[in-house]
Amino acid sequence: MYRSAINPxxxxxxxxxxxxxxxxxxxxxxxxxxxxxxxxxxxERIYEDGDDPSxxxxxxxxxxxxxxxxxxxxxxxxxxxxxxxxxxxxxGQPYVTMLKAIKNNIQxxxxxxxxxxMVGAYKGFREADEVISHFDLKRVFDGKVYGYGPYDKDIPIxxxxxxxxxxxxxxNGDWFVHSYYDDPREMYYxxxxxxxxxxxxxxxxxxxxxxxxxxxFGNRSANFLPRAIFNAPSIxxxxxxxxxxxxxxxxxxxxxxxxxxxxxxxxxxxSHLKKYGKMMRLFNEIDECIALVDGSxxxxxxxxxxxxxxxxxxxxxxxxxxxxxxALGGLKRNKKGELVPKxxxxxxxxxxxxxxxxxxxxxxxEDTPIVIVGEDHADMWKADHCNPQIAEVAQTATDLxxxxxxxxxxxxxxxxxxxxxxxxHVNCSPSMARLLMEKAPQVSREVDEELVPMxxxxxxxxxxxx
Amino acid sequence: xxxxQFLAHVAENKCTGCKQCEFICPSGAIRMAEKRAKxxxxxxxxxxxxxxxxxxxxxxxxxxxxxxxxxxxxxxNLDPEKVKTLCEKAGVLPxxxxxxCSRTTGKETIAAILKGAKTPExxxxxxxxxxxxxxxCMTKIFQAFEACGxxxxxPKDRRWIKLTISLDDLSEEKVVQxxxxxxxxxxxxxxRKLKNRAVTSVTKGSVHV
Ligand code: SF4
Ligand code: SF4
Numbered sequence: 001m002y003r004s005a006i007n008p009x010x011x012x013x014x015x016x017x018x019x020x021x022x023x024x025x026x027x028x029x030x031x032x033x034x035x036x037x038x039x040x041x042x043x044e045r046i047y048e049d050g051d052d053p054s055x056x057x058x059x060x061x062x063x064x065x066x067x068x069x070x071x072x073x074x075x076x077x078x079x080x081x082x083x084x085x086x087x088x089x090x091x092g093q094p095y096v097t098m099l100k101a102i103k104n105n106i107q108x109x110x111x112x113x114x115x116x117x118m119v120g121a122y123k124g125f126r127e128a129d130e131v132i133s134h135f136d137l138k139r140v141f142d143g144k145v146y147g148y149g150p151y152d153k154d155i156p157i158x159x160x161x162x163x164x165x166x167x168x169x170x171x172n173g174d175w176f177v178h179s180y181y182d183d184p185r186e187m188y189y190x191x192x193x194x195x196x197x198x199x200x201x202x203x204x205x206x207x208x209x210x211x212x213x214x215x216x217f218g219n220r221s222a223n224f225l226p227r228a229i230f231n232a233p234s235i236x237x238x239x240x241x242x243x244x245x246x247x248x249x250x251x252x253x254x255x256x257x258x259x260x261x262x263x264x265x266x267x268x269x270x271s272h273l274k275k276y277g278k279m280m281r282l283f284n285e286i287d288e289c290i291a292l293v294d295g296s297x298x299x300x301x302x303x304x305x306x307x308x309x310x311x312x313x314x315x316x317x318x319x320x321x322x323x324x325x326x327a328l329g330g331l332k333r334n335k336k337g338e339l340v341p342k343x344x345x346x347x348x349x350x351x352x353x354x355x356x357x358x359x360x361x362x363x364x365x366e367d368t369p370i371v372i373v374g375e376d377h378a379d380m381w382k383a384d385h386c387n388p389q390i391a392e393v394a395q396t397a398t399d400l401x402x403x404x405x406x407x408x409x410x411x412x413x414x415x416x417x418x419x420x421x422x423x424x425h426v427n428c429s430p431s432m433a434r435l436l437m438e439k440a441p442q443v444s445r446e447v448d449e450e451l452v453p454m455x456x457x458x459x460x461x462x463x464x465x466x
Numbered sequence: 467x468x469x470x471q472f473l474a475h476v477a478e479n480k481c482t483g484c485k486q487c488e489f490i491c492p493s494g495a496i497r498m499a500e501k502r503a504k505x506x507x508x509x510x511x512x513x514x515x516x517x518x519x520x521x522x523x524x525x526x527x528x529x530x531x532x533x534x535x536x537x538x539x540x541x542x543n544l545d546p547e548k549v550k551t552l553c554e555k556a557g558v559l560p561x562x563x564x565x566x567c568s569r570t571t572g573k574e575t576i577a578a579i580l581k582g583a584k585t586p587e588x589x590x591x592x593x594x595x596x597x598x599x600x601x602x603c604m605t606k607i608f609q610a611f612e613a614c615g616x617x618x619x620x621p622k623d624r625r626w627i628k629l630t631i632s633l634d635d636l637s638e639e640k641v642v643q644x645x646x647x648x649x650x651x652x653x654x655x656x657x658r659k660l661k662n663r664a665v666t667s668v669t670k671g672s673v674h675v
Contacts, residue, residue, distance in 0.1 A: 123599060125519045150601060151490060154624055161640065162631045193650050208629040211604040215564075216557075216632035218656030224644060322652060325659070331562065338571060339562040361566040361599060385468060385513065386567045386598035459650045 002031035005427045008420035009049045009091035011295045012134050015126055017357030018377050020295040024354055024418050025427050027400055032425040033433045035250040035305055038282065038440040042275040045251035048424040049090045053097040056255065060101035060243065063257035064109075067241045074111035076174035078240065083120040083203040086181045086245060087131045088297050090423055094252045095181060095245050096135045101255075102179055102243050103141065117141045118170055120203040121149040122298075124359070150207035157205075157235060159228040165206040166229070171238055178242040178261065182268045184276060185301050186310050188319035189327050191219055192272055193459065196244065196265035197226035205229070219327035230261065244268070248275040249306030251423045270466055273455045277320060278440075278447045279307045284315040285439040288413040289432060290404070292352045294420040299356025302419035305426035309419045313364065316345050320451070322458040334366055344368055349411030352403045353377070353394075358384035369410045370394040371403040467538040468568045468594020473510040475529035476503045480522055487516035487526060489625050492596035494587030509591035511537060513600060537594040541577035552576045556606070556613035557632065564606040567598020575606070579614045586611070586618070586626060605630055633657055 005025035013019060024030065036043035046055045072078055080102055086095035103115045117137060121127035128147020132138060137145045148167050155168035170176060183195045190198065201213045201222075213222050229235060242264055243257040248271065258264040291309055293299040300310045319327055332342040344364040351365070353372045358381050366389040372378040378396040381387065397403035408414060416429040426436065453463040474487075474495070483501035495509035496516060503516075503526065512528070520526045541549055550573075553560045558572030570593045583589040586607050590596045595603055608630045611618050620628055633656060636644075645654040 123601060125515075151625075154627060161636060164631065165627050165629060206627065207601040208604050208627050211602050211606075212629055212631055214602045215605050216630070216634075218633065218652065218659075220650070220652040221633055221656040224648065224651045224653060227648070322650065325652070325655065333561070337561060338569060339559060340569075359599070363566050383472065383512075384598075385511075385594070388469065388567070388569065460648075 002033060002430060002433045003425075004032065005030035005418075006032045006422065006425055007049075008295065008422050008427065011355070012092070012130065012297075014130055014297075014357070016124055016359060017297070018355060018374070018380065020355035021374065022354075022400060024292055024294040024400060024420060028404060028416070029429070030416070030418060030427050031430050031433050032427050033305075033436050034425045035279075038305075038436060039249075039278050039444055041444070042248055042278060043250050045248065045253055045424065047090070047094055048251035049422070053093050056094050056097040056252065057101045059255040060098050060257075061105065063255040064102065064105045064243060067243075067257045068259050069106060069110050069240065071240055072106060072110035072112050072175055074113070076112055077114045077116065078106055078112055079116045079118050079170060079173040079176045080179045081118050081120070081170055081176050081199070081204060082179050083181070083199045084122050084127065085183065085185060085301065087119075087135070088301070088421070089181060089245065089247065090252065090421070092131070092135060096137070096140075098243065098245050098255055099179055100140055102177060106177075115141070115144065116173065117145040119145060119147045120199075121147060122360070123150055123207075125149065150205070150210060152206075154206050157229055157232045159232045161228055164209045164212070164225075164229060166204055166209070167206065170204050171235065173238065175240040176238050177240055180242065181245040182247055182272065184247050184272070184303070184306055185308050187272065187276060187280070188311055188314040189219060190223060191322060191327060192269060192320050192455070193220060193223040193322075194227055194265055195272065196242070196261055196268050197223075197230055199226075200229040200235075201226035218325065220322060220325070246271070247306060247423065249279045249423060250275075251306075266461060269459055270456065270461060273320060274447070274452055276307065277451060277455065278444055279305055280311060280315055280320070281443045281447055281451065282436060282440055283307060283312050285443060286312070286347050286415070286417070286432070286435065288347050288349050288411065289415045289417050290350045290352060290407045290411050290413060291348050292404075292416055292418045293354060293356045294418050295355040296421045297357050298360040299353060299419065300360055300362055302356065303421055303423060304417055304419045304428075306423040312417070313345050313348065313362075316347075318451070320455045340364060340366070349413050350407040352400070352407050353381065354400050354403070359386055361386045362390070365389055366393060368393070369407070371406045371410075372396050373400050373403045374398070467536060467570065467574070468511055468597045470510075470512045470535050470537065470594070470597075471531055472512045472528045473507050473531055474505045474512070474514070474516050474526055476505055476526050477524055478502050480525035482522050482525070484521070486519045486521070489623060490515045490519050492587065492600055493591040494585070495591065507531070509587075511590060511594050511597040513597045515600065537592060539574050539578040539581055539592050541573045544577055544580055549573050549576050549580070552580075552610075552613045556609045557634065558606055558610065564610075565595050565598065565603035567603075568594040568596075570595045570603075572610075575610045576614065579610055579616065584616065605632075633660055
């Protein structure tokens with residue numbers, strides 16, 4: 001017997017996508033498997049959806065008590081640099097609570113009143129305003145809250161490998177705080193190298209710089225760029241400290257703060273390899289499934305047991321093994337003769353989109369059957385130039401029940417995994433729950449005994465020392 | 467290639483002439499005339515960025531085209547060797563899309579420049595590049611122009627900045643130094659793979675996938 005499916009985090013209203021008409025767990029016979037049942041050794045957390053966020057506030061106070069803020073003087077300006085996905089992790093409340101607590105700590109300890117929150121966007125010009133209004137950030141930050149995005153005015157940053165371009169308004173205060181999260185998203189693609197630095201090459205820079213990161217380096221070597229930007233003199237001059245929302249598949253793990261970003265980065269690497277490594281290898285054991293995308297922002301980044309759909313799409317190789325230079329399994333020719341990344345996990349027999357925002361490219365979907373729920377929703381997807389292949393392959397269903405019937409027929413499997421933003425558990429069909437529970441002990445042993453030591457060594461961390 | 471069923475439409479009585487949309491348009495489809503935005507439907511690639519950025523309610527919206535149009539530049543009547551050589555110089559593979567969204571291939575990009583694109587805006591209008599996320603293909607666009615011998619002049623308003631820094635630009639000395647300090651990046655291995663690639667492959671650019 002499994003537990004009943006658990007309500008997922010809420011969905012923010014937005015111009016970028018529809019509201020889900022019904023969340024999957026309310027109309028399908030789903031169950032939930034807790035991370036603690038799968039892997040008892042990675043079950044610790046301080047917060048999961050619905051908990052009292054005061055635990056986050058206390059954890060932030062405690063983490064910041066170990067940080068030097070002596071460089072900040074009253075009368076100076078401090079910018080808290082936030083990034084987009086934090087506002088989506090478990091509905092965003094934990095991240096917002098951490099940001100508030102950072103501001104309060106700076107004001108109390110440094111006597112500095114001018115603390116500005118900079119709200120990062122992926123690319124939309126209304127994203128930041130929506131976040132600011134949804135979380136009432138103007139009130140919380142006394143009106144000192146500003147959106148930013150990849151098209152904003154640039155500032156040249158001289159790095160050891162040349163000039164790149166950041167976002168000017170982030171780096172023109174006296175100080176900035178790297179107010180980030182440990183980015184439990186596309187771990188496959190960036191190979192779990194220096195996650196703590198990533199926003200220095202994504203959120204905090206112009207779109208041309210983001211392009212260079214994605215297109216002009218290898219999937220391992222590209223990760224040098226954010227470190228080079230962070231180490232640039234003009235950035236170091238303004239850097240005060242880092243404060244991170246730390247996650248695990250079980251939920252919010254802790255708040256971690258440090259003046260030394262490399263030290264913080266190493267703690268994240270160790271934790272992610274051990275914890276997300278288990279979930280990733282477990283997802284690799286899924287032999288067949290229907291991936292049900294059920295509500296929030298860009299579906300590719302929706303979590304199930306803390307792991308995003310994008311990871312399930314790419315787990316067929318071991319992305320943490322740095323001896324393999326390929327992240328996406330190489331290239332193949334499609335029917336049109338084009339070379340496309342060979343990445344989609346063949347275990348995914350169908351994808352059902354109950355609700356997600358279009359606007360982000362899902363590489364490699366052309367061979368995967370997709371069913372979209374609702375005509376309006378389907379129209380948005382079909383007119384989305386980020387995913388022309390979805391227009392080519394997707395079918396439309398009137399409601400979720402019909403979509404699932406179609407997917408069962410196409411996929412010939414009743415194993416369903418729901419990507420609905422959940423941490424702490426996976427909402428899924430009973431057949432999927434059975435499979436996950438069956439495979440978990442062996443995966444756990446393999447990750448602990450064989451993979452983690454190898455992954456750590458490959459990243460210059462001595463497994464014996466931790 | 468991009469198939470387009472919609473285009474941007476300006477409600478002239480609502481437009482305040484603030485020029486925000488002109489700045490953000492990737493295809494140069496927006497010009498200001500009599501202090502109002504005007505859309506050139508032959509250039510618009512339906513990226514919707516103008517609609518997103520406009521702060522004046524309903525001043526600009528998405529309207530259906532009379533019939534679907536395709537933005538695609540055929541490379542078949544061009545010298546395939548020349549296209550291939552220019553692709554190599556640009557650091558793109560002829561058959562690999564330089565843009566995950568519109569899936570415009572390296573050879574289509576080069577073909578568009580050979581057939582008259584003089585600016586990134588022309589290139590986007592002709593191929594549909596940047597109709598999706600608009601972000602990740604940018605450096606390859608610059609590299610394609612560079613390979614074709616076109617020295618792009620950066621717009622004064624900084625709507626784009628010609629950034630092409632790549633692994634290929636790093637000196638061996640620098641790569642060795644990075645490798646020593648941070649072996650986890652496998653910088654040297656990626657760099658050597660790039661330098662030693664066969665001529666049919668990439669000479670400037672990535673080994674990302
Ligand atoms: S952004 Fe809107 S108001 Fe401003 S010029 Fe364009 S259409 Fe007119
Ligand atoms: S190309 Fe994009 S920004 Fe330009 S007019 Fe068309 S929809 Fe607007």
